[in-house]
Structure formats: structure tokens, C-alpha cells
Amino acid sequence: xxxxxxxxxxxxxxxxxxxxxxxxxxxxxxxxxxxxxxxxxxxxxxxxxxxxxxxxxxxxxxxxxxxxxxxxxxxxxxxxxxxxxxxxxxxxxxxxxxxxxxxxxxxxxxxxxxxxxxxxxxxxxxxxxxxxxxxxxxxxxxxxxxxxxxxxxxxxxxxxxxxxxxxxxxxxxxxxxxxxxxxxxx
Amino acid sequence: xxxxxxxxxxxxxxxxxxxxxxxxxxxxxxxxxxxxxxxxxxxxxxxxxxxxxxxxxxxxxxxxxxxxxxxxxxxxxxxxxxxxxxxxxxxxxxxxxxxxxxxxxxxxxxxxxxxxxxxxxxxxxxxxxxxxxxxxxxxxxxxxxxxxxxxxxxxxxxxxxxxxxxxxxxxxxxxxxxxxxxxxxx
DNA sequence: CAAATCTTTTTACAAATGTTAAATAATGCA
DNA sequence: TGCATTATTTAACATTTGTAAAAAGATTTG
Numbered sequence: 001x002x003x004x005x006x007x008x009x010x011x012x013x014x015x016x017x018x019x020x021x022x023x024x025x026x027x028x029x030x031x032x033x034x035x036x037x038x039x040x041x042x043x044x045x046x047x048x049x050x051x052x053x054x055x056x057x058x059x060x061x062x063x064x065x066x067x068x069x070x071x072x073x074x075x076x077x078x079x080x081x082x083x084x085x086x087x088x089x090x091x092x093x094x095x096x097x098x099x100x101x102x103x104x105x106x107x108x109x110x111x112x113x114x115x116x117x118x119x120x121x122x123x124x125x126x127x128x129x130x131x132x133x134x135x136x137x138x139x140x141x142x143x144x145x146x147x148x149x150x151x152x153x154x155x156x157x158x159x160x161x162x163x164x165x166x167x168x169x170x171x172x173x174x175x176x177x178x179x180x181x182x183x184x185x186x
Numbered sequence: 187x188x189x190x191x192x193x194x195x196x197x198x199x200x201x202x203x204x205x206x207x208x209x210x211x212x213x214x215x216x217x218x219x220x221x222x223x224x225x226x227x228x229x230x231x232x233x234x235x236x237x238x239x240x241x242x243x244x245x246x247x248x249x250x251x252x253x254x255x256x257x258x259x260x261x262x263x264x265x266x267x268x269x270x271x272x273x274x275x276x277x278x279x280x281x282x283x284x285x286x287x288x289x290x291x292x293x294x295x296x297x298x299x300x301x302x303x304x305x306x307x308x309x310x311x312x313x314x315x316x317x318x319x320x321x322x323x324x325x326x327x328x329x330x331x332x333x334x335x336x337x338x339x340x341x342x343x344x345x346x347x348x349x350x351x352x353x354x355x356x357x358x359x360x361x362x363x364x365x366x367x368x369x370x371x372x
Numbered sequence: 373c374a375a376a377t378c379t380t381t382t383t384a385c386a387a388a389t390g391t392t393a394a395a396t397a398a399t400g401c402a
Numbered sequence: 403t404g405c406a407t408t409a410t411t412t413a414a415c416a417t418t419t420g421t422a423a424a425a426a427g428a429t430t431t432g
Contacts (some may be wrong), residue, residue, distance in 0.1 A: 083313045083314070116302045127312060131266050131269050133323060134265055137319060138253065140323065140326040141356075144418080163380095164379075169327075176380095177419050361410075
């Protein structure tokens with residue numbers, strides 16, 4: 001299975017573990033701007049983007065705020081729900097034609113008991129997400145909007161194919177402000 | 187051991203696992219404003235505050251920035267180093283007379299192989315930290331400085347005993363700006 | 373193709389936050 | 403206690419970012 005080629009790079013699990021995991025895994029193809037997970041739902045699926053891209057977003061005072069972008073091989077979960085069981089006011093939406101791998105999280109967590117190595121693999125994957133969220137925190141806490149934009153725009157791909165309103169809210173600024181920054185930077 | 191009384195609330199591990207953990211655990215008493223972990227070092231210790239408080243901080247362009255506060259029973263680690271093995275430009279410092287529990291992380295990670303339940307316990311603890319970091323991200327991304335201050339000041343304890351300059355940098359603003367907000371709020 | 377819709381930029385002005393420096397208040401120590 | 407140090411607030415002005423509305427550009431669709 002192709003997914004394991006990717007996961008093996010993180011932590012190699014036994015072939016029995018792979019066999020046990022396979023039935024929990026689905027492939028889903030989404031069109032552009034499709035909802036993948038509705039706002040208000042509980043996170044019961046762990047997604048990995050195979051190609052295309054998706055975002056986590058929520059509404060705050062009527063504004064659509066993008067919290068996270070995910071591209072090829074990125075994991076995408078609403079962690080505050082996945083790890084607490086609580087519903088979340090965040091949703092997941094594709095931003096273009098996107099192929100995703102979906103892993104049923106309740107079944108996965110049950111496998112943790114029997115397969116120590118599955119628990120380890122996902123522990124490592126989520127630790128990595130945790131470190132990413134700390135990096136982002138740093139940049140929101142003390143970089144200016146311009147610095148944050150320049151940092152983000154190193155990923156040419158992202159800035160080219162994602163509507164600027166999403167990039168603006170992701171950076172914690174308005175779209176007008178982002179336009180000004182772009183004009184200034186050139 | 188008193189630590190386990192606390193950890194049991196998260197996930198109960200076997201008594202063999204506890205026995206294996208005990209030798210990795212130390213108690214350390216620090217005076218006010220003591221460095222616990224130096225800037226530039228690698229994170230090889232997981233701390234839990236027993237009483238008192240501590241912060242994670244770093245310097246950005248000469249400014250002292252507080253990234254995290256930890257109080258009673260809070261875990262405190264420099265995750266971007268703990269999980270990557272890379273040195274970090276962040277340090278840990280106490281803010282008052284503080285008693286901490288210190289767990290040797292390299293030894294702990296070795297125990298993960300033998301004691302599945304130890305790995306699970308710490309997996310859950312770190313998942314919780316991950317969720318906390320997402321909550322903080324949300325507030326930095328789209329709340330105003332005033333909203334963030336009001337949120338933080340629900341924790342009366344914190345605002346009373348910690349120098350405002352640290353609170354200001356934690357909120358991502360200058361101390362002058364925080365003073366203004368406080369004057370306005372009353 | 374052309375109208376309709378959506379996205380991005382621009383403008384003008386308002387509000388929030390930053391910077392520097394000084395004033396005041398609080399704290400620690402001889 | 404009282405001096406020295408540190409912490410906090412205030413003031414004046416600069417810069418950044420927000421808001422609302424309009425203009426310009428791009429994309430979609432009948």
C-alpha cells in the first residue's frame with residue numbers, strides 16, 4: 001500500500017500492524033471547495049493529503065478564519081476535538097481537487113492496545129504536528145505581518161494557488177492589510 | 187511516590203512501570219529567577235512544576251520574549267528540541283521559589299520500548315500540551331491584545347505575581363501597550 | 373461573448389500598537 | 403530607614419493595521 005511507503009519514513013511498523021491498519025484506511029477524492037468535515041462535528045478521522053490541498057477554518061464574529069493549510073503528505077486533523085472527544089467549531093475544506101487518505105481514529109486508537117508500534121508511529125506523527133504548532137506560535141507572537149507573509153511566501157505554491165483572503169486570515173491580518181504588504185514587497 | 191498520584195489521573199500505569207520510572211525522577215528546588223535550562227542547550231529533561239512557577243523564554247532582536255508559563259502540576263518542556271534532538275534558542279527560568287520534578291527524557295524514551303503503558307502515559311500528556319498550543323494559537327491569531335489580556339487575567343494568580351514585561355511579551359505586545367490596556371480596563 | 377460574480381487592489385480615514393523618554397511607584401538591600 | 407534599583411505608568415509622536423467603500427482585474431457561466 002502506497003501510504004506505508006510514506007509512513008515508513010517516520011517509523012516502520014510490522015507487517016501484522018500494517019495488515020491491521022489497512023481496513024481502517026480509505027481513499028477519498030474531493031472536488032474544489034468541498035467540505036471534508038463540517039463545523040460543529042467531532043473529529044473522528046485523521047486525514048493525509050495525497051495531492052491537492054485543504055484547510056482547517058472557523059468563523060469568528062462572522063469572519064472566515066483559516067487556521068491551517070495542508071498539502072501533499074501533510075496530516076490534517078482537528079486536534080482539539082480528536083484528543084478530547086469534544087465537538088469543535090472548526091471545519092475542514094478542500095481548496096482544489098484533492099485526494100485524501102482517511103483513517104478512522106476510534107478504530108485506530110483501539111489498535112493502539114494491541115499494536116504498540118502503531119501507537120508509536122502516530123505518537124511520533126502527532127509530536128511533529130505539535131512542534132509545527134509551536135513554530136507557528138512563535139511567528140504569530142513576535143513577527144510582524146510582513147515577516148510572516150515573507151516567511152509563508154517562500155512556499156510559492158501556496159501563495160499562488162490559495163485565495164488571498166485565506167492567507168490573510170491565516171496570518172492574522174485583514175485582506176486589505178495583506179494587499180498593502182504585497183504592494184510594498186512588490 | 188507523590189508524582190504518580192498526579193499522573194494516575196491521566197493514565198494509570200502498572201506498578202512495574204512505576205518502579206522502572208522512579209530512578210529517572212528527581213526533585214529539584216530552585217530560587218527565584220534561577221535558570222533551569224540554558225538557552226542554546228538541548229532539551230533532555232521533562233519538568234513538572236510542583237509549586238511556584240517557571241517560564242520558557244528566548245531573545246528576539248534583543249527582546250526577552252516569554253513563550254510559556256507553567257504553574258503547579260504543569261509540564262514544562264522545550265518541545266521543539268525534545269522531539270527533534272536539535273538545540274533550541276529557548277531557555278527555562280523560574281519566576282519565584284519553585285519546586286520541580288525532573289524526568290530524564292533519553293532514559294524515559296528508552297523505557298517506551300519495554301513499557302507500552304509509559305509511552306501511552308506520556309503520549310497522552312503531550313497530546314494535551316499540543317491541544318493547549320492550538321488554543322493559544324487561536325487566541326494569538328484573531329483576538330485583540332485586550333481580549334488576550336482579559337482572557338489571561340482570569341488567572342488572577344498569574345497577573346499578580348509575574349512581572350508585566352513577561353506578560354506583555356507572552357501576549358505578543360509591548361509593555362507600554364499592556365499598561366495602556368490595563369489603564370483602560372481599569 | 374458578455375453579463376454576473378468573485379477576487380484583489382486602492383483610497384481615505386480611524387483605531388491600535390510601537391517607540392522613546394520621562395515620571396511615578398514599588399521593591400530590595402545596606 | 404533610606405538609597406538604589408527595578409517595575410510600571412504616562413506622554414507625545416510614529417507606524418502599523420483595521421474599516422468601509424469603491425475601483426480594477428479575473429473567472430465563471432448562460
